[in-house]
Each structure stands twice: as C-alpha cells, then as structure tokens.
Amino acid sequence: xxxxPHVLLISLPxxxxxxxxxxxxxxxxxxGLQVTFLCLSSTIVLKDSINIEYVTxxxxxxxxxxxxxxxxxxxxxxxxxxxxxxxxxxxxxPFDVLVHDSLMSWAVDLGHQHGLRVxxxxxxxxxxxxxxxxxxxxKFMVPVEExxxxxxxxxxxxxxxxxxxxxxxxxxxxxxxxxxxxxxxxVQKDDWILFNTFLELENEVVNWLSSKWKxxxxxxxxxxxxxxxxxxxxxxxxxxxxxxxxxxxxKWLDGKDSDSVVYVxxxxxxxxxxxxxxxxxxxxxxSKCSFIWVVRDTEKSKLSEKFVExxxxxxxxxxxxxxxxxxxxxxxxxxxxxxxxxxxxxxLSLGVPMMVVPQWTDxxxxxxxxxxxxxxxxxxxxxxxxxxxxxxxxxxxxDVMEGTKREELKANALKFKEMALEAMSEGGSSDKNIDDxxxxxxxxxxxx
Ligand code: UDP
Numbered sequence: 001x002x003x004x005p006h007v008l009l010i011s012l013p014x015x016x017x018x019x020x021x022x023x024x025x026x027x028x029x030x031x032g033l034q035v036t037f038l039c040l041s042s043t044i045v046l047k048d049s050i051n052i053e054y055v056t057x058x059x060x061x062x063x064x065x066x067x068x069x070x071x072x073x074x075x076x077x078x079x080x081x082x083x084x085x086x087x088x089x090x091x092x093x094p095f096d097v098l099v100h101d102s103l104m105s106w107a108v109d110l111g112h113q114h115g116l117r118v119x120x121x122x123x124x125x126x127x128x129x130x131x132x133x134x135x136x137x138x139k140f141m142v143p144v145e146e147x148x149x150x151x152x153x154x155x156x157x158x159x160x161x162x163x164x165x166x167x168x169x170x171x172x173x174x175x176x177x178x179x180x181x182x183x184x185x186x187v188q189k190d191d192w193i194l195f196n197t198f199l200e201l202e203n204e205v206v207n208w209l210s211s212k213w214k215x216x217x218x219x220x221x222x223x224x225x226x227x228x229x230x231x232x233x234x235x236x237x238x239x240x241x242x243x244x245x246x247x248x249x250x251k252w253l254d255g256k257d258s259d260s261v262v263y264v265x266x267x268x269x270x271x272x273x274x275x276x277x278x279x280x281x282x283x284x285x286x287s288k289c290s291f292i293w294v295v296r297d298t299e300k301s302k303l304s305e306k307f308v309e310x311x312x313x314x315x316x317x318x319x320x321x322x323x324x325x326x327x328x329x330x331x332x333x334x335x336x337x338x339x340x341x342x343x344x345x346x347x348l349s350l351g352v353p354m355m356v357v358p359q360w361t362d363x364x365x366x367x368x369x370x371x372x373x374x375x376x377x378x379x380x381x382x383x384x385x386x387x388x389x390x391x392x393x394x395x396x397x398x399d400v401m402e403g404t405k406r407e408e409l410k411a412n413a414l415k416f417k418e419m420a421l422e423a424m425s426e427g428g429s430s431d432k433n434i435d436d437x438x439x440x441x442x443x444x445x446x447x448x
Contacts, residue, residue: 004032005033005034005096005442006034006036006094006096006097007025007028007096007097007099008035008036008088008098009025009035009036009037009038009100010039010099011039012103013039013040013042014269015240015267015268016123016267016269016341017103018043018237019237019342020121020196020219020221021037021099022039022050023222023238024221025037026050026231027224028434029049030224032438034051035050036050036052036053036095037051037239038053038055038081038084039052039239040055041055043239043241044241044242044243045238046236046237046240066173070179077104078106078110082110085111094114095114096116096441096444097118097441097445098110098111102120102123103180103182108189109189117192117444118189118192119191119192119193119194120183120190120192120194121196122194123196124362125341125344125366126195126197126205126215127202128362128366129183129195129209130154130157131153131157131166132166132169132180132183133181133212135177142177143169143170143174144165144171145171146162150162154205154208155204157205158372159368164368166180166362166365167358167359167363168180169181176361180361191444192437192440193213193215193216194217194437195217195219196219196341197217197220197345198220198419198420199423200422200423201419201420201423216437217433218437220345220348220420220423220430222324222345222346222349223235223236223324226346226350227420228425228426228431230426235324236324236325240320242319243319243320244318244320245319245320245321246325249292249316249321249325250329253331253332256331258330258331258333259331259332260290261290261292261333262284262287262291262333262400262401263291263321263352264284264292264293264294264336265323265336267338267340270338270359272302275387278302278304278307279388279389279390280390281304281311282390283393283397284315284393285310285311285314286390287394287397289333290314291311292317292318292326293315293316293317293318294317294318295318303317324346324350327347327352333401334352334353334355334397336357337357338357338358338363339363339364340363341362341366344366344369345420347376347413348374348420349416349417349421350417351410351413351414351416351417353406353409354370354377355378355379355380355396355397357381357388367379374416376409376412376413377409378396378405380392
C-alpha cells in the first residue's frame with residue numbers, strides 16, 4: 001500500500017486563526033492524509049484526535065507594537081518549525097507539505113528549504129484579501145483618507161463608503177496594515193493558496209482573485225456536525241484558548257422559547273470602551289429580550305453591578321461559550337457580532353440573522369457584506385454619529401427579532417445555510433477543491 005503524504009500545518013496563536021486551520025486539519029485527516037498540527041502550548045485540547053506538536057510559546061506582553069509582537073511569534077514558531085521538520089526527516093519520514101497561516105510569510109522559504117511543498121491558508125474573506133492585495137500592489141496609498149474615493153476597487157467589490165473599508169488600512173494601526181498587506185509578499189512562491197470561504201458566497205471576487213493566481217476555496221471550515229455531518233461527533237474545533245461555559249449556556253437555552261434569545265459576542269480579542277459596553281448593556285435590557293452575552297473575564301469589570309443585578313432574570317453572562325452549539329440552538333433567534341470572519345461564517349452556516357457591530361481590521365468590510373450584499377443582518381449603528389447608543393441597540397434587536405425585516409433576514413440566512421452545506425458536502429465546490437488539493441499532494445509526493 002502506498003504511504004499517504006504527511007502534512008504539517010502551522011497556525012498563529014489567535015483563536016480566529018487556530019480554529020479554521022484545526023478544522024481543515026481534521027478534514028484532511030478524515031480523507032486519509034497523515035497530519036500534524038503545530039500550535040501553542042497554552043491551548044485547551046477539547047478533543048484529542050489529531051497529532052499535535054506544541055510550540056512552547058511565551059506571550060511577550062512587553063511588545064511595544066504589533067511588529068514586535070509578531071516578530072516574537074516568528075522567532076519562537078520558526079525555531080520550532082525547523083526542529084519539527086528536521087526531527088521528522090531524521091526519522092526517515094519527512095513531511096511532504098507545509099500549510100502555513102497566510103500571515104506567516106516567513107514559513108514559505110523555511111518549508112521549501114526543507115524540501116516541503118507549501119500552501120498558504122487565508123483566514124479572512126476573499127473580498128478583504130483582495131483589498132489587502134491591491135494595497136500591497138500599491139494600487140492605492142495606505143492610509144486611505146476620508147473622502148479620497150474608492151474608485152480603485154474592482155467592480156466585484158461593491159464598497160463605496162470609507163466606513164466599510166478594512167479599518168486597519170485607515171491609518172489606525174500602521175503595524176497591523178503592513179502585516180496584513182504583507183500576506184501577499186509570498187503568494188508567488190506558495191504552491192497552493194487556500195481560502196476559508198466558499199465560491200457561492202463570494203463568487204465574483206473569487207473569480208477576480210482566480211484571474212491572478214490559482215486559488216482554492218475550502219470553507220466554511222466549521223465543525224462537520226453543523227454542516228455535512230461526515231465527521232462523527234465533530235461538534236467543536238478541537239482546540240481553544242478559553243474554557244467554554246458549555247453546560248451553563250445550553251441548560252439555560254433549553255428553558256427558553258424558540259427564537260427568543262439574542263446571542264452577543266465580540267470574539268476573542270476585542271476590548272470595548274466603557275461607554276460602548278454601557279450602551280450595549282442598557283440597550284439589551286431595554287429590548288426586553290433574553291440574551292447570552294460573552295464577556296471575557298478581562299472585560300468583566302466594565303459591567304456595572306446595577307446592570308448585572310437588573311439583567312439577572314433575562315440575561316446570562318459567560319466568559320466563553322460553545323459558540324456553534326449556541327448558534328445552532330433553537331432558542332437563539334439572532335447574533336449580535338463584531339463580524340470576525342469565523343463568527344460571520346458560523347452565523348451564515350447556521351442560518352442565524354445578525355446585528356453587526358464591527359470593531360477593527362476586516363470586520364468593517366465583513367459587516368458591509370452581511371448587511372448589504374448577503375442581506376442577513378442589520379447595522380446596530382445605522383447613522384453617522386460617532387458612537388452607538390442604547391436606542392440603536394434596542395432598535396436593531398427589535399428589527400432582527402420580530403416583524404417583516406426578521407422574516408426577510410431569516411429567509412436569506414437560511415439560503416446561505418443551504419449553500420454552505422452544499423459547498424462542504426460531497427461534490428460541493430469546497431469539497432471538490434479539498435479533494436483536488438489532496439490529489440495534487442499525493443501526485444507531487446509520489447513523484448519526488
Ligand atoms: N468563540 C467561541 N466562544 C465565544 C466567542 C467566540 O467559541 O464565546 C469562537 C467563535 O466561534 C469563532 C472564534 O471564537 O470561531 C472567534 O473568531 P472570529 O474570527 O469570529 O473573531 P476574533 O476572535 O478573531 O476577533
């Protein structure tokens with residue numbers, strides 16, 4: 001019997017990057033490849049079905065800026081990457097392919113130097129990636145200024161307002177913008193370019209990017225039991241930086257009526273300003289709806305005692321939820337989200353209407369697509385005023401939870417749920433790309 005190729009995957013230490021790549025790892029394993037996932041030692045293993053190598057990683061809190069922070073990761077992760085590749089070679093069973101997070105440009109040369117073929121894994125939307133690519137190519141100057149016009153965008157990207165542009169290209173975080181546009185510094189050298197999205201979701205822009213390089217859409221990279229159900233018991237990504245309050249959430253939801261609960265989460269990184277938190281809190285309370293709000297322990301001090309007391313009979317506040325289980329629960333009627341790409345894909349895959357409150361990076365652009373292109377959500381802040389107000393929050397909850405607007409959003413959300421399922425099911429666009437990727441790996445490994 002021929003030996004199946006061995007693929008090494010390396011992720012960045014952020015939940016939004018670990019999860020989709022870990023899921024992809026499981027998918028490759030389920031299709032017969034040998035896999036090793038390289039990640040950080042601080043993650044919690046939710047399921048132990050994959051060969052995982054941990055990088056002993058020190059989070060350098062003294063880093064003065066994102067460049068220093070990322071350089072620290074590069075130093076630690078690249079040493080480990082080389083060690084793992086050499087160890088495997090020493091055993092006489094070298095890895096065949098390296099899949100790296102697209103933000104780890106440095107991994108491409110390391111992989112090639114060690115005789116591996118290399119794939120780049122993008123954890124953001126194709127639309128956003130296209131904008132970063134245009135910035136990298138110098139098609140517009142970063143930072144983009146208010147009022148400068150966005151005519152440099154191709155017609156496949158229907159963005160005309162600066163508020164919908166990726167926020168990091170507006171000069172807020174110069175280090176971050178270099179990092180994001182730098183994802184394209186290595187694509188010429190990558191043997192494959194993979195995107196966690198699906199063709200039917202971003203058809204035009206996928207076609208536009210495909211005219212530059214051969215790209216493969218392989219998403220939504222979401223646990224199988226929520227889509228095609230081909231991986232038995234696969235209900236979570238498998239690795240988490242936080243411990244979910246799973247039982248508490250599900251028991252609480254079991255006692256609620258169908259479509260009666262608003263789920264609120266701003267992901268793993270966002271730090272909301274105090275007045276932002278206050279307006280969301282009081283707006284949720286004024287809406288009279290039940291809600292689960294994920295407030296990470298580091299953010300908890302921003303909740304007033306008065307709010308916690310007054311919301312106790314209608315709200316559940318948790319440090320971390322099993323988000324997919326929550327979104328899939330019949331009691332959950334809507335999702336107030338910061339529009340991180342994974343949260344966006346999860347809500348689309350589960351057919352849940354959204355209220356969008358984007359914070360930074362790609363979230364502003366994802367929000368535009370959710371509201372205006374896919375029409376599965378509403379903006380919480382629909383006006384041009386600087387801050388959101390509690391009235392905005394209450395109104396958006398009402399729009400998404402009741403009346404004709406809800407019906408429209410729900411119908412669209414269900415349409416995308418169906419498309420996501422099709423893309424990942426046998427013969428679907430993403431499934432086919434994954435199979436092609438594997439076939440190419442097998443061919444290239446046996447021919448060397
Ligand atoms: N998530 C979760 N429980 C929570 C909040 C978030 O499991 O209470 C997961 C969520 O399902 C998603 C990831 O964390 O897969 C967050 O990624 P996303 O890209 O949405 O946002 P980021 O954290 O990168 O800003």
